[in-house]
Amino acid sequence: MDAVASGVPVVLRDYQLQLLTGLRSALRTHRRICAVMPTGAGKGQVIGAIAQGAAAKGRRVLVLAHRWELIEQLSGTLRAWGLEPDLIVPGHPFEGRQVAVGSVQTVARRLDQLGAPDLIIQDEAHHLVAGNLWGQIISAWPSAHLIGTTATPERLDGKGLGIEAGGFFEALVLGPSAAELVDQGWLARPRVYSWPTAKGKAPVGPGPGGQGPERQSEFDLQAAARVFGDRAAIGDAISHYRRRLHPATAIVFCCTTQHAEQLAGAFRSAGFRAAAVSGTTPAAERRRMIAGLGNGEVEVLTSCMLISEGTDIPSVSGAILLRPTASLALYLQMVGRALRPAPGKSAAVILDHVGNAHRHGLPTEERTWTLAGRRRRQGVSIPIKDCPQCFCSCPSAATLCPDCGHLFLTDEREEQRRGLQQIDGELALFSGRARHRPKPSQPHQPRPRLQSPSAGCRSLEELLKREQERGYKPGWAKHVWTARQRNA
Numbered sequence: 001m002d003a004v005a006s007g008v009p010v011v012l013r014d015y016q017l018q019l020l021t022g023l024r025s026a027l028r029t030h031r032r033i034c035a036v037m038p039t040g041a042g043k044g045q046v047i048g049a050i051a052q053g054a055a056a057k058g059r060r061v062l063v064l065a066h067r068w069e070l071i072e073q074l075s076g077t078l079r080a081w082g083l084e085p086d087l088i089v090p091g092h093p094f095e096g097r098q099v100a101v102g103s104v105q106t107v108a109r110r111l112d113q114l115g116a117p118d119l120i121i122q123d124e125a126h127h128l129v130a131g132n133l134w135g136q137i138i139s140a141w142p143s144a145h146l147i148g149t150t151a152t153p154e155r156l157d158g159k160g161l162g163i164e165a166g167g168f169f170e171a172l173v174l175g176p177s178a179a180e181l182v183d184q185g186w187l188a189r190p191r192v193y194s195w196p197t198a199k200g201k202a203p204v205g206p207g208p209g210g211q212g213p214e215r216q217s218e219f220d221l222q223a224a225a226r227v228f229g230d231r232a233a234i235g236d237a238i239s240h241y242r243r244r245l246h247p248a249t250a251i252v253f254c255c256t257t258q259h260a261e262q263l264a265g266a267f268r269s270a271g272f273r274a275a276a277v278s279g280t281t282p283a284a285e286r287r288r289m290i291a292g293l294g295n296g297e298v299e300v301l302t303s304c305m306l307i308s309e310g311t312d313i314p315s316v317s318g319a320i321l322l323r324p325t326a327s328l329a330l331y332l333q334m335v336g337r338a339l340r341p342a343p344g345k346s347a348a349v350i351l352d353h354v355g356n357a358h359r360h361g362l363p364t365e366e367r368t369w370t371l372a373g374r375r376r377r378q379g380v381s382i383p384i385k386d387c388p389q390c391f392c393s394c395p396s397a398a399t400l401c402p403d404c405g406h407l408f409l410t411d412e413r414e415e416q417r418r419g420l421q422q423i424d425g426e427l428a429l430f431s432g433r434a435r436h437r438p439k440p441s442q443p444h445q446p447r448p449r450l451q452s453p454s455a456g457c458r459s460l461e462e463l464l465k466r467e468q469e470r471g472y473k474p475g476w477a478k479h480v481w482t483a484r485q486r487n488a
Contacts, residue, residue: 010080013186015176016046022173023050023147030171032146034125034161036369037175039151039336040187044073047121048081050147051099055083059118061099062088062144064107064137068283069290070123075101088114108133116141125150126329128161128168138168151336152329154373162371172371178339179364187339187348190363193244194352237263237320238270240351241300246272248317248349249293252302253334255323260302263322267300274300315342317349324354328367328374331360339363 012020019035026033037043051061063078063085065071071089078085078099086095088102088110096115107114120138125148128134138146146168153161153172161167181187241250254260260276267274275289275298292298294315304323319338325331334356338348350357361367457463463477 010045010048012045012049013042015181016042016049019046019173019175020049026171026173027145027147032148032168032170033173034148034150034153034169034171034371035173035175036153037149037151038178038181038187038339039333040340041151041175041181043123043149043151044077047074047123047149048077048083050119050121051078052081052083054119055098059098060115061119061121062107062114062117063099063101063121063123064104064134065101065123066104066127066134068103069287071101071103074123104133104137108136111137111140117144119145119147122146122148125161125169126152126155129155129166135168152332153369153371154329158327158329158374160371160373162373165371165373167371169371172369174369177364177366179366182339182364185341188341188345189347190335190339190350191347192335192350192352192357192362193240194355194357237322237351237353238267238272240353241267241272241318241320242270244351245318245349247299248345249298249315250300250318250320250349250351251293251313251316251337252300252320253323254302254304257304259322260304264300264302267302272299273297274302276302278304313337313340315345316340317342317345317347318351319348320351320353321356322353325356326359328360331356332363335363 019037023033023035035043035046037046047063051063054061063074065074068089071087075085075087078101083099084097086092086097086100086102088094088100088106090103090106094100094110094113100117120141122128122134122138128138128148138144148161148169150161153169155161159165159167161169163170176184178187182189237252252260252263254263257276257278257280260278264274264276273292275292277286277289281289289298289301290313293301293313300320316338319335321334323334325334335348335350338350350363457466457480460477460481463480466477
């Protein structure tokens, strides 16, 4: 399906076309449908195609969003599809056009002034709950068809979006998974670093009244900000950015506005171009800062969840997580900001300082979505493991570290039980161009068993010596020694 606006065609990808086919099929039997697509998969273009198709049949369409940046993006997308929408926002008169993009806050205030739409398209459908502003709008026009789009079809507390769960949707139409889009090159491959001590728990203090680190199924962000806002934690975030990401750009997700300001100041003191954005930042200044990530004016942008949804900045190479969350939806929204591909961007680096990856898994993990939501399970760790050499987080079944190439060996005691012996050796890059076979005149020599780079080192001093001899990254020896002491 193509559309032409100003002579520029819009061409949908195959998986977007398949999703549209699924939506048409679902609408034959259901009135309210939720479409699921990973962050960065192009939900805006699907919305544009849906709106154009409905408008071509003479139907009135209302597209709902909750932030000005999203309204701007959606309006531009609709224009690319040859539609000139009304803007239902403060300061804009309503002209009664066939297609409109509205702020949920303004639409809720003007319900008695607006004509009933035939189709409502809601961006970020996980916000739709009976009783809130979104729910009031949907309830005001019960005969309208509803299509919601989201990357995470559940609320931040894990509750579902279906009617039985207190939501509005009757059917779920699934698009491709994040793993599929990564394999096809439509998303950048994530590379996640997480502390090995963060096994499903964040190091946050108790909430008010000694309630513990979680409050109402979520972490006490004030307590978390006090922990991650000290100089040691801030310095750690800065050093990891310098080593893992710089000179690429990053978005930092903080616990509070004050935490974001504090962290931006620490990055600036360390010599980086950093800025903080919040809900009180003027809209023009906020847009300038976000644009600065693409033009080099800003290297690090800190925020307290202001840019967790709908922020399309393909040039951003990393996400730094200093905001712990018990919500899978929120976690995927945060890491999704870094997954959009861009020229010269080989991977999306996720620096998880609070153990979110251990709670929720890697961004590309296969997940089963339902309108019923999921029951929260406390104290359950996701099956991932950390490389003992570089501490990159990867699936528990991995045999090689995706970052440094470290070979994960079976437990040493298991090797001894099998009677295997290992000798010192180094892995080298195999290009496949030359395969060396033993000459016929030479007896066949058995291949040596490969072993860990730290094998044979029995003290921190020996590890430091090997780190220097082999040119490993600074800190490798201490990481390995700490891991040994923890697992002893």
